[in-house]
Amino acid sequence: MTFEELTGDQKTDRMDVVGKALEEVLFSALAQGCITVGVFEAAKLLNADSDNVVLCLLTTDEGGDVDVALQIHFTLIQAFCCENDINIMRVNNMHRLAEILGGVDGEDEPKDLHCILVTVSVPHLPIISAPWKDGALNKVTCFCKESRFLDQWVPIINLPER
Template sequence: QGGGGDPVPPDPPRPRSDPDSVVLCVLATDEEDEGDIALQIHFTLIQAFCCDNDIHILRVSGMQRLAAILGEPEAGAEPRDLHCLLVTNPHTDAWKSPGLAEVASYCAESRDRNQWVPYVCLQER
């Protein structure tokens, strides 16, 4: 991260214009979301789509930490829904980014251990 200044929000995903650029789907929840049946159905449908389209999936808990990592929205902006994040990479070789390559490797290793949707708990700092 650079020093000083406001964090630059990532470009919003553009799956409608280029679905092939989606390389990772992050599904985030907290304990209070576990009883949300509509959200769980939504996640199930998203996971099925991602599996059919060879998109890596990562389940994450720790919504406050995730929000802190992604940066605060602009003042007066509508609150962001961070339950489902699509990570896109417009490059032909999607895993050229070392960070994305590491996540892909983690997802593949998890699948080798029969954990089809790997889970990461983000700790508060």
């Protein structure tokens, strides 16, 4: 059974499963130091070492669709990820994402959570592979592949509230 064949309740259940799996991936990757946060930092990593990137998350906050510069960045990042077979998703729960990743940096400045990359190894240390790569990442990857098969190249997912 494909994602398209699911009924409304089954789609909601599937989205919940994928949302929880994404949350697990983020917690695990964060603990291993395999997360890059911020549009500029993501662009630098994609330019330098795109082979280790397994997932790209693009997020918007309230009124984020009005920011033309951010939309241009999103378009370029989406194109790069699609061209390089990097799974990509939109997350529309910035508040929950901030809870998971920590909403501020070391200087009490809000983090730029508009683009998050998950890598399979710690940046700048290619010898260390990610031991957290498990079933949760496989669920997210399968969801992205199913979405692409249905011509939805950037699926939208909602992280579950706590």
